[in-house]
Amino acid sequence: MANARTKLGRQLTYAEKVLINHLDSPNQPLERGSSYVDLRPDRVAMQDATAQMAWLQFMTAGLDKVAVPTTTHADHLIQAKVEGKHDLLTASKTNEEVYDFLESVCAKYGAGFGNPEVE
Template identity: 60%
Template sequence: MATLACRIGDKKVAMSPLEPNNYINYQRMEDTLTVVRQRLNRPLTLSEKILYGHLDDPANQDIIRGVSYLKLRPDRVACHDATAQMALLQFMLAGMPTTAAPTTVHGDHLIEAQVGAVKDLARAIEVNHEVYDFLSTVSAKVGVYAPSQL
């Protein structure tokens, strides 16, 4: 049987079903990790691979465990409804027209489990409608997937 060798960056993987044209750049991650491995000259833990794979400038970044502040380029930013309000307010104050990375707001922290999924969700929407309206409105302005879209 013949085998097919595939480089990491050869295959495009969509960020999510909602974003079929937004791809994860695995080749950039692998290139970044190659630089970090050469600099540290040791194997990397899974956590290090996740963090260091997203370094903005792996060749010049100080990498001292417990000391360095890492400048990262995340593939995605995920917020939950309880903290997204403040994050979106700060984003608006920054005056940026859209987010730099794909961003989503997940509306699940303001739902209290009491009776069952359908009734609990309906109650959360009623009780927290002001929060959800704000999140949906601001999210639509800056290109963030809001709770109602997920």
């Protein structure tokens, strides 16, 4: 971290600290707006609305399981319209196919799944 501060000549934002701590090559040159970086995440957390596409892409990678702890949280497809329990029940019915897919793909590849009825 001190090395990055020295290189950039200023204090780092929280986002910069997170990214720098996960760089594949910590000593690579960093130039805002022009550097490309390879990252090594230590955890992946996804939400249901975008996880579907991420999992479909992962499935084409030919891997047997996730490489780092991974979770999918089913809570972004719930629309607040009436009240909590009613909205949750409506979302569970409306998005049943999505939730079933996410739950099964998480089980297949060793990821955690946060069921909307439990979270």
